Amino acid sequence: MKTYALIGTGGRAEFYYGAIARDFKDTCKLVAFCDSNQTRMDYSNTLLEEKYDHAVVNTYKAHEFEEMIAKEKPDVIVVTTMDRTHHTYIVKALHLGCDVVTEKPMTVDAEKCQEIIDAINETGREVKVTFNYRYAPHNTKIRELILDGAIGDVFSVNFEWALNTQHGADYFRRWHRDKRNSGGLLVHKSTHHFDLVNFWLGTSPEMVYAQGGLRYYGKENAEARGVTDFYQRSHGSEAAKDDPFAIQMADNPHLKAMYLDAEKEDGYQRDQSVFGDGINIEDTLGVMVTYKNKAILNYSLNAYLPWEGYIVSFNGSKGRIEVNVREQSYINSGGNKEDEGRLKERSIKVLPMFGKAYEVEVEEGKGGHGGGDPLLLQDLFGTPVEDRFNRAASHVDGARSILTGIAGNRSLQTGQAVRVDDLVRF
Known part of the structure; x- marks a missing residue:
């Protein structure tokens, strides 16, 4: 049985840990979550228990990534963090003896891509990308x-x-x-x-x-779109209530638990205005x-x-x-x-x-x-079959x-x- 640890418990994470817990529990074992945000990891553990009838797993902060691998000894790391950090965890995992499954894109620029290629060549480990x-x-x-x-x-x-x-x-x-x-x-x-x-x-x-x-x-196009009442983010904004581009996280239990309730830790705002600055x-x-x-x-x-x-x-x-x-x-x-x-x-x-x-x-x-999606998950976590394509x-x-x-x-x-x-x- 292969063991898996997952880093990055945002929007794409459940696709992978949910499949392990639900469909591949006879051949795969989830052992840990790792993230910079404890609230999101706790919510992921709640979903594991309530939605997938799976025991909670140990959680580690992002700076404890190497410690997690040393303690949990996972065979494979699943990387679903922000794109710009993919290479950091891919390269570390490879050098610590793990294979990797990474969400696309594998990374964001040529320099980081070269780091990943070099680490694979140096370690002989495997990286799978989920297309x-x-x-x-x-x-x-x-x-x-x-x-x-x-x-x-x-x-x-x-x-x-x-x-x-x-x-x-x-x-x-x-x-x-x-x-x-x-x-x-x-x-x-x-x-x-x-x-x-x-x-x-x-x-x-x-x-x-x-x-x-x-x-x-973008703000530079707001006037042409007829936008005159600016706001930074939707939550708590009167102007956002009539904006068809706004999302109301407080009205969506999943978004609220994963992002709005987690803001207190890292300040990340999931609902910024599409006609704002930045x-x-x-x-x-x-x-x-x-x-x-x-x-x-x-x-x-x-x-x-x-x-x-x-x-x-x-x-x-x-x-x-x-x-x-x-x-x-x-x-x-x-x-x-x-x-x-x-x-x-x-x-x-x-x-x-x-x-x-x-x-x-x-x-x-x-x-x-x-x-x-089920065919991809079978290739990732099940027994791959011969595939002409x-x-x-x-x-x-x-x-x-x-x-x-x-x-x-x-x-x-x-x-x-x-x-x-x-x-x-x-």
Whole structure:
């Protein structure tokens, strides 16, 4: 039986410790929580007891991370902290003899990515990165169609991702709004999308050029949005009561217990105004990527649209694939986790060069992300089965996905195209 300790008990943590406690208790054992905030750890232990019928586990403050490993001797560390600290705990865990499962993105910049790669090479330990979108049946089907030559060699991809005014706005309320914490949406969110392109095409990025900016959110755009009554955060604000972008944590027991009640320890405010000061990430992004197999990608991300999902088309030597997916909007820690990525509408259409177009049927599985989440969890905590599509993601996959976004961030700064191989050494 493998033992696990988890560091970072915020919004994404329950996805992992809940699965261990509920679905994999015969093969996995959770031994400890680690966090900078005791209130959140205590709440996670309450959920373990009341929701999963699991005994409470020992808790350690973040500065006691090495002590936790020495005392609990976990086989694997699950990292679900703020993005900018992922590398700290990954590298320490590897050198202390643990393997690692890390939430995406693996880290936020090239220097931290290099530290992780070097630690893996030095220790021989394993890092798994959790790309649940790979496991969604429709995304796996796209990989299958391309792998089986349905449209021949893929020469270009057009990929538009839409975040709506519920989900997209949420990145501008919380710690993600500071690029130092998250790498911006090109790293934190787009890592999913860039990984999908790597996965679908079976290749890796070579050259990246990006443009974008903060066009909708932020105080500099407030007047254009008709906002005149400013507030710093929603809780306790009269102005926020009529703001469709505000969330009321006091009205949501889960958000209240995890964040509002925990503020007394670290001052973190989960409900900041999306039209306030302090936002330095982009909400409108366009990226062009050239891949090592000579395919090109035109990618766009907008975080303020009236629908949630993506449109992607693949142009190949034997035809074209068109994909249209609408997803259920979701706020991290604010909604039903089973609704995360739940499909509202989906179509995959193949248009052969000299044949009749046809729709591809895909059976949706149970669970989040169209049934992808349970398959990911099985790979992480269960007994992996043979997988023709190699969906389990290693640190190399994790690096290749974020390096597209990291290169994009450098391109935004310099106005120049950036060569990915110049960023890190494997």
